[in-house]
């Protein structure tokens with residue numbers, strides 16, 4: 543069992559509550575928010591891309607073009623500190639205090655990356671599909687995380703709400719995984735084998751630091767930042 547040395551977190555529904563973002567899209571489409579959410583759930587349950595939801599209500603919908611139209615109309619896609627799940631920042635702080643490298647890595651636009659960077663989150667790295675030029679579930683996305691982590695894949699924990707886009711491909715890339723069951727994808731998508739393959743299964747990020755600490759203690763990792771890997775298991779001569 544390897545100690546966890548780096549923790550990378552997905553963004554949407556792992557650290558960011560996207561309720562308001564999707565609500566704003568429903569408003570933009572002129573569809574009741576409840577109806578939009580129900581159709582989004584049906585799209586997810588069918589294993590389809592969430593962007594099909596827009597097509598359902600407006601065939602031919604061009605997401606990139608509509609994003610530009612929203613900017614021009616003074617209603618850009620945006621969110622701020624209050625969209626963060628309340629457990630996100632304290633979790634990152636606690637993981638960092640344990641001497642772990644902490645990063646964010648999600649399928650996000652460059653605008654979202656700018657927002658993430660502006661929040662002053664306690665992280666060592668911020669990565670997005672837009673900036674990296676590769677998106678989940680591509681193996682290249684997870685290879686990039688390992689590169690940013692600066693340690694072997696089995697010492698990297700990837701935390702995400704999606705079994706299909708986060709947990710599955712991260713496991714196939716040799717990373718450890720934590721599945722957080724929240725948000726539409728977290729509740730709808732299930733896969734017993736992939737969930738069993740997770741190091742941790744969470745309902746809140748508040749659980750993660752203590753679980754990681756216990757795991758690393760069992761793996762012989764000294765959590766004092768200046769110490770790194772403990773040598774205390776080898777007896778002095």
Ligand SMILES: [Mg+2]
Nearest residue numbers: 552554555703
């Ligand atoms: Mg997500």
